[in-house]
Each structure stands twice: as structure tokens, then as C-alpha cells.
Amino acid sequence: MRNAEFDREKVLRAAMKAFMHKGYAKTSMQDLKKATGLHPGSIYCAFENKRGLLLAALEQYRLDRKTEFEQFFANSTLVLVNLKSYLDNVVAECISCDSAQACLLTKALSEIADQDSEIQRVISDNLSMLQQALAEKFEQAKVEKSISADKDCHHLARYFLMGIYGLRTFAYTHPEAKVLEQLAEQLYHDVSQ
Amino acid sequence: MRNAEFDREKVLRAAMKAFMHKGYAKTSMQDLKKATGLHPGSIYCAFENKRGLLLAALEQYRLDRKTEFEQFFANSTLVLVNLKSYLDNVVAECISCDSAQACLLTKALSEIADQDSEIQRVISDNLSMLQQALAEKFEQAKVEKSISADKDCHHLARYFLMGIYGLRTFAYTHPEAKVLEQLAEQLYHDVSQ
DNA sequence: CTCTATCTTGAATGTGCATTCAAGATATCG
DNA sequence: CGATATCTTGAATGCACATTCAAGATAGAG
Known part of the structure; x- marks a missing residue:
């Protein structure tokens, strides 16, 4: 009866950037909140947990790099x-x-x-x-x-x-x-x- | 009036191994205690803190690799x-x-x-x-x-x-x-x- | 316009961590 | 053998963090 408001790809690209910048361990949920604009609860709802967010970000990374590669x-x-x-x-x-x-x-x-x-x-x-x-x-x-x-x-x-x-x-x-x-x-x- | 009991080089090599295995962030003082045999207090006394231990380990690593290199x-x-x-x-x-x-x-x-x-x-x-x-x-x-x-x-x-x-x-x-x-x-x- | 299912919010929780410190142990010196 | 300076010990501290959850907000169905 109501759809999620955030743009999944944008969120994942923001998470990627955060993880690339600080590494996985040092990127806190606080950082991820700032980077993605999503509150902890939403992140947990959408991706299960921090690790789930990383896995999703890795998959998005793969897709983005594949597209980039093919364009060359x-x-x-x-x-x-x-x-x-x-x-x-x-x-x-x-x-x-x-x-x-x-x-x-x-x-x-x-x-x-x-x-x-x-x-x-x-x-x-x-x-x-x-x-x-x-x-x-x-x-x-x-x-x-x-x-x-x-x-x-x-x-x-x-x-x-x-x-x-x-x-x-x-x-x-x-x-x-x-x-x-x-x-x-x-x-x-x-x-x- | 009393000398430290531990062998600095051995401790640093043990710390190296621990850091290499888990990475810096994920290696806890607990892990370092287990790896080096030194209690937290001793580590802090000898190396200031966890970061100081890493710096010391990096220096030991440099020396060890230099020796190894020259032997070749x-x-x-x-x-x-x-x-x-x-x-x-x-x-x-x-x-x-x-x-x-x-x-x-x-x-x-x-x-x-x-x-x-x-x-x-x-x-x-x-x-x-x-x-x-x-x-x-x-x-x-x-x-x-x-x-x-x-x-x-x-x-x-x-x-x-x-x-x-x-x-x-x-x-x-x-x-x-x-x-x-x-x-x-x-x-x-x-x-x- | 109302109702409800779903999403959003962010404070509360508990855990694990680096670091501190004071009490206990012990080597060395006189 | 006693005195003392130094080292060792590990429990205590406080903080930062991932995760949870219940209250609040809102889109869409009827």
C-alpha cells in the first residue's frame, strides 16, 4: 500500500563510495546513514544488515563495471x-x-x-x-x-x-x-x- | 632494576602475523594478547597503544624483509x-x-x-x-x-x-x-x- | 475522506572494544 | 637479606558501534 521512497541504485552507489573510502570495518552505520540518506532502520529493512548492504553494493559494482567495460x-x-x-x-x-x-x-x-x-x-x-x-x-x-x-x-x-x-x-x-x-x-x- | 621479560622481536613478529591475518581493525587487543603472550598493560607500556604496536611491527617487517632480500x-x-x-x-x-x-x-x-x-x-x-x-x-x-x-x-x-x-x-x-x-x-x- | 498496510524515524539496547590503573610480583643493588 | 625500582597482571572504565523496535508518517484502496 506504500512504496519505498529511496532509489536503490543511488543508495548502493553511495554505500560503495563509503566502503571504498574507509573500508568495510571502519565505515559505521552512522557513516552509511550520512552517505545514503537512509536511517538505520531502513537499511536493515532493505538489506538485512551491514554485511547485506556490502553484498548488494558488490553486485551493483559488478553491474556498473560491466556496463562501463562494454562501452569501451x-x-x-x-x-x-x-x-x-x-x-x-x-x-x-x-x-x-x-x-x-x-x-x-x-x-x-x-x-x-x-x-x-x-x-x-x-x-x-x-x-x-x-x-x-x-x-x-x-x-x-x-x-x-x-x-x-x-x-x-x-x-x-x-x-x-x-x-x-x-x-x-x-x-x-x-x-x-x-x-x-x-x-x-x-x-x-x-x-x- | 628489572628488565622486561619478553623478546621484542618475537613479540613484533607475532603481532605482524596477527595483523596480516585479520587486518588492523579486526585484530583486537584480545587477539594480540593471545598472539604475543603479552597482557594489555605490557603492550601499552612498551608500544604506547595498538597503533604504536603496528608501527613497531612495520619497522620490524622492514628489517626482516631487508635481510631476506639481501640473502637472495x-x-x-x-x-x-x-x-x-x-x-x-x-x-x-x-x-x-x-x-x-x-x-x-x-x-x-x-x-x-x-x-x-x-x-x-x-x-x-x-x-x-x-x-x-x-x-x-x-x-x-x-x-x-x-x-x-x-x-x-x-x-x-x-x-x-x-x-x-x-x-x-x-x-x-x-x-x-x-x-x-x-x-x-x-x-x-x-x-x- | 477514512482506513490500513507499509514505510520511516531515531532513541534505546547490549555488546565488544581500546585503554587505564592500582595491586601484586620480582630482579637487582647495597 | 631488605629495599626499591621496575615490570606484570587483569579487572574496571568508558566509549563507539551494530542492531532492534515501537511510535509516527504517509501512500493508496475503497
């Missing part, structure tokens, strides 16, 4: 060129560092995966999907003759993803554009050569 | 060969994953650096020293004619370190020996070619 390849340019754009975007995120720009997945992974196997699985699946998507792009690059036919696309995808993880961690200590761009350049070179 | 190069083999051994050791650590084997530095970095600029600085300095040490090894490899003279050794060191960060994060989701070894192999190839 939604044109007729060579797939490798788009891949480089995608990588440049990661670097740009690292530089703009509110430090809230860290990847929610890796942040959550290092903080809580050890303690909570369900969250561990959700995050791992999430990252595996990205890896799979990358592998498909490399396959396409093979079809386009951008990379040689004897390459192992799954290996390339893993290496590329490893590079992105490393880039993000590196940016914590050296958020200088020039250095990060140089690293990204070499990473791109090493997967496309 | 304490022979007359070609420096690049030793570098590969060092990398293989990182992989081995990742595989043996108690999941307490994550690097204390990157774990602490992602958890608390944003919130505490002193700890941020300590960790950054710590990682910069490793980067510097790696750069010197690449310089030596140049002297040994293992790599070409026109390489930028600092860039190689940064790229190598980035790879190690990435490898460690990757291992959270894929702790399979074969995959990690393959990634390490390519990383080594890309910095030594």
Missing part, C-alpha cells in the same frame, strides 16, 4: 586500441585519486575475504568474469591479426589483470601521472607484442 | 638469476597461503593509509626502499651485460614491483601454483628482455 568496446575500432583506452582509464582513475577510486573488489578482498568465504566467493566470481571478458577481447584481437595466433589468450587476460591490480596498488604510493602512464604503456606493450 | 643476492651468481629466485619465492609464499602470507605493507596500505598519513608515509618509504634496492640490482645486471645499457633501471624496478603487487592480489582469487608461476615467468621475461 562499443565501437568499430581495433579491439587492442580499445583495450589501451580501458587501461588509460584505469590510470586516470588512479590519478584522480580521491583515494576512493581504489577498486572496491580488491579493497574488500584484502580486508575481508579471509574472514568470510561467501564474500570471498562473490568477489572472486566478479573478478573471474572480468578476466573472462578480457580473454574474449584478446581472442578477438587474434581474429583481427593484432596479436599472433599462438598466444594463450587466457594467460594474456590474467597478466593484464595482474598488471591492473599492481598499478592500483602502486598508485597508493606513487600517484604521479607520468610514472603510472609509463607503467601502463609497458603493460600494454607486453600483452600486445 | 649474497652469492656470486648473475644478479638476474637471483632476481628470479626472489620472484619465485614470492610466488611460493602466495601459494603456501595461510593467507597470512600477504604482504603486511600492501595489506596495511589498503586498509589504513587513507586514514593515517604517518602510517601512509612509513609504508611508502618502506616500499620505496625496496624499489630502490631493486633498481640497484638492475643497474648491476647492466654491468653484467644481462640487460641492454639503454634500459631505465628505475622503470624496470617499478614495473617489477608492480608485478609483485599484482601477483599477490591475483593469488587471493587464484592460488594455483601453475598459473602464478606462469605469470611470474612472464614478468621476469618482460623485465629481463
Whole structure:
């Protein structure tokens, strides 16, 4: 007889931001209330508890990143060129560092995966999907003759993803554009050569 | 008129392990008491507070890793060969994953650096020293004619370190020996070619 | 316009935590 | 062996937090 008033996606994106900024443990319900505009009771009603909110935020993150990823390849340019754009975007995120720009997945992974196997699985699946998507792009690059036919696309995808993880961690200590761009350049070179 | 009874290094290594395992926030004084064998009062007397214990543990970690690093190069083999051994050791650590084997530095970095600029600085300095040490090894490899003279050794060191960060994060989701070894192999190839 | 099912609100609850501190223990010195 | 400075102990303190819940508000049905 009455509908919820809040916009679920907006709430989840606000929660994401809060979790990325302070980490899961240090983000209090107070913080989440401020970030989402939802009172504790509403959060508990909609998401069961703080952990439930994180799980929902992780799922929204996955959807948002999937959309973002696909947009980078939604044109007729060579797939490798788009891949480089995608990588440049990661670097740009690292530089703009509110430090809230860290990847929610890796942040959550290092903080809580050890303690909570369900969250561990959700995050791992999430990252595996990205890896799979990358592998498909490399396959396409093979079809386009951008990379040689004897390459192992799954290996390339893993290496590329490893590079992105490393880039993000590196940016914590050296958020200088020039250095990060140089690293990204070499990473791109090493997967496309 | 009376000396402290505990072994400072042992206590710090126990604290390290605890912090690596659960993260800083989730490691309670209770946990630290269990891990170190020290009662709260003694911890506060020796290290001021929980944060002081982390800082002390970070310093001990730096010393331990420095020693470990130097041992890998304490022979007359070609420096690049030793570098590969060092990398293989990182992989081995990742595989043996108690999941307490994550690097204390990157774990602490992602958890608390944003919130505490002193700890941020300590960790950054710590990682910069490793980067510097790696750069010197690449310089030596140049002297040994293992790599070409026109390489930028600092860039190689940064790229190598980035790879190690990435490898460690990757291992959270894929702790399979074969995959990690393959990634390490390519990383080594890309910095030594 | 009324009634009711549902949503919103935020104060109250209980728990777990970092930190303190005073009493007890003990090594060292004279 | 006694005196004392220092260390050890762990219960007590107070605070911050996640979670609950009952009272208040409001949309929609009739």
C-alpha cells in the first residue's frame, strides 16, 4: 500500500563510495546513514544488515563495471586500441585519486575475504568474469591479426589483470601521472607484442 | 632494576602475523594478547597503544624483509638469476597461503593509509626502499651485460614491483601454483628482455 | 475522506572494544 | 637479606558501534 521512497541504485552507489573510502570495518552505520540518506532502520529493512548492504553494493559494482567495460568496446575500432583506452582509464582513475577510486573488489578482498568465504566467493566470481571478458577481447584481437595466433589468450587476460591490480596498488604510493602512464604503456606493450 | 621479560622481536613478529591475518581493525587487543603472550598493560607500556604496536611491527617487517632480500643476492651468481629466485619465492609464499602470507605493507596500505598519513608515509618509504634496492640490482645486471645499457633501471624496478603487487592480489582469487608461476615467468621475461 | 498496510524515524539496547590503573610480583643493588 | 625500582597482571572504565523496535508518517484502496 506504500512504496519505498529511496532509489536503490543511488543508495548502493553511495554505500560503495563509503566502503571504498574507509573500508568495510571502519565505515559505521552512522557513516552509511550520512552517505545514503537512509536511517538505520531502513537499511536493515532493505538489506538485512551491514554485511547485506556490502553484498548488494558488490553486485551493483559488478553491474556498473560491466556496463562501463562494454562501452569501451562499443565501437568499430581495433579491439587492442580499445583495450589501451580501458587501461588509460584505469590510470586516470588512479590519478584522480580521491583515494576512493581504489577498486572496491580488491579493497574488500584484502580486508575481508579471509574472514568470510561467501564474500570471498562473490568477489572472486566478479573478478573471474572480468578476466573472462578480457580473454574474449584478446581472442578477438587474434581474429583481427593484432596479436599472433599462438598466444594463450587466457594467460594474456590474467597478466593484464595482474598488471591492473599492481598499478592500483602502486598508485597508493606513487600517484604521479607520468610514472603510472609509463607503467601502463609497458603493460600494454607486453600483452600486445 | 628489572628488565622486561619478553623478546621484542618475537613479540613484533607475532603481532605482524596477527595483523596480516585479520587486518588492523579486526585484530583486537584480545587477539594480540593471545598472539604475543603479552597482557594489555605490557603492550601499552612498551608500544604506547595498538597503533604504536603496528608501527613497531612495520619497522620490524622492514628489517626482516631487508635481510631476506639481501640473502637472495649474497652469492656470486648473475644478479638476474637471483632476481628470479626472489620472484619465485614470492610466488611460493602466495601459494603456501595461510593467507597470512600477504604482504603486511600492501595489506596495511589498503586498509589504513587513507586514514593515517604517518602510517601512509612509513609504508611508502618502506616500499620505496625496496624499489630502490631493486633498481640497484638492475643497474648491476647492466654491468653484467644481462640487460641492454639503454634500459631505465628505475622503470624496470617499478614495473617489477608492480608485478609483485599484482601477483599477490591475483593469488587471493587464484592460488594455483601453475598459473602464478606462469605469470611470474612472464614478468621476469618482460623485465629481463 | 477514512482506513490500513507499509514505510520511516531515531532513541534505546547490549555488546565488544581500546585503554587505564592500582595491586601484586620480582630482579637487582647495597 | 631488605629495599626499591621496575615490570606484570587483569579487572574496571568508558566509549563507539551494530542492531532492534515501537511510535509516527504517509501512500493508496475503497
